[in-house]
Amino acid sequence: MIKDRDIVAGCKADKPKSQRLLYDKYCRMVMGVALRYCPNREEAEDLAQEIFIKIFTKIHQLHDEITLTSWIHRISTHTCIDMLRAKKRPLTIPYEEMPNDIGDMNCNYYEDIPTEKLLAFIQDLPEGCRTVFNLCVIDGLSYEEAAAMLSCSETTLRAQCCKARKILIKKIENYEKTY
């Protein structure tokens, strides 16, 4: 097993072999991130390309190869947000769509929903809701950090997140009912 240190050193020297090794090792993780932020697989693959290009061109900024995994994760999420920003899809939601009650965020769940189905639920979310849910819930950023990244208010993020949760709860309960 080739160590991350050697791979990173090779990538810093722009060696195609090392770049391929890094791709082989981390492509599944990158793809997992990309799929969550995109509505479908095609867009996710485009996003993954961008992510890897960014990784290869900015790898010399990585100082400690121990943090390679989290660095790649961070690059991935940032690239996703950059791409969404480039598409100029609205992150904010109109005031009338704001949920006024937070309600019960627990739902019946029997651990039998396949990950692919849950991924499909996320991908089916509206753009803004999906991004905020990914950032704040799955990737564990604070609302403050997310607000800075997305350059919008924390309140909007909270509202988006709440909306996303409600949609997801509905979908999961529907799923549990049908199966």
Add this chain to the structure above:
Amino acid sequence: MKKHIDDIFKDQFDQFEAPVSDGLWDKIQQNPGWQQHLRRQKIRNLSVYAVLAVIVISSCAVLLHQRNISDNQDIDTFSVEEEELAVSSQETADIQPANNDAMPEISADETIVPADPVLEATDTPSAQNDTETMIPAEDNSAVINPANTEPPVPQNNSASEKSSEKNTINNKNNSNNNNSTQTSESNNKSNSTPGGNESPTTPSGTSENANPNSSLFSIPNAFTPNGDGLNDVFKPVTSAEIQQYQLDIFAMSGQHIFTSRNLEYGWNGEFQGGAMNSGNYIYVIKYKETNGREHIDKGQLLLIR
């Protein structure tokens, strides 16, 4: 069973990995952004190589230049050394004459009839055997102003001294054979002529045509006017077309003995009806090439009875 919605997704998607389609790597490689990056990289590398090449080439050029300069300096110093050598040899030649006074008497016993008698007889420099260039210059001065013949004496003496020494060595083997002395004589001459021509130390600057290398004549350096039909007449021979030919013969004392403007008409060894003695004489040949270039060939000849 109730579970918080956040936990459901957190548990499922923490460390979530998804399979990747096979063509993704190729897509990355063909991505315009990646291609652009590679191109930039290539340009950067090329520019680095170019800079390196320029540095290497320029350093090479500088080195070569310095080497050339040093070579030139070497040549300069070498030529200087040559000049110094020439000067020092002259000096030694000047110093030597002290011994030379004694030498002719010793060598007088030897068979070199030509060199010594004249030396003793005329006491003039007259550089018997070797110092061709000295002689012509001197000869001119002798013709123009016989009084000037004195100054160069020491050099000529030394030179003739050396040559006489050579002759003694040569002639020891050849004993009384005239012909062999002639050949050794001619050898000496032929050896000495080119060197003499290059010598820049001719005291008189009267020789206009400083390029005697291009002499068109083959000139005998000795003749025997004894009536045996062999070499009875001194006559330069040429195959080239020349104009305004004039041959003059001088005695070592500077006395004008013979003149001829006809290529076919040479000197028979007589002066005013009387046969001249054996010894060295000076010849001066003036002529013009068909292209108008003037030549003056000077040298000495040996009369053998």
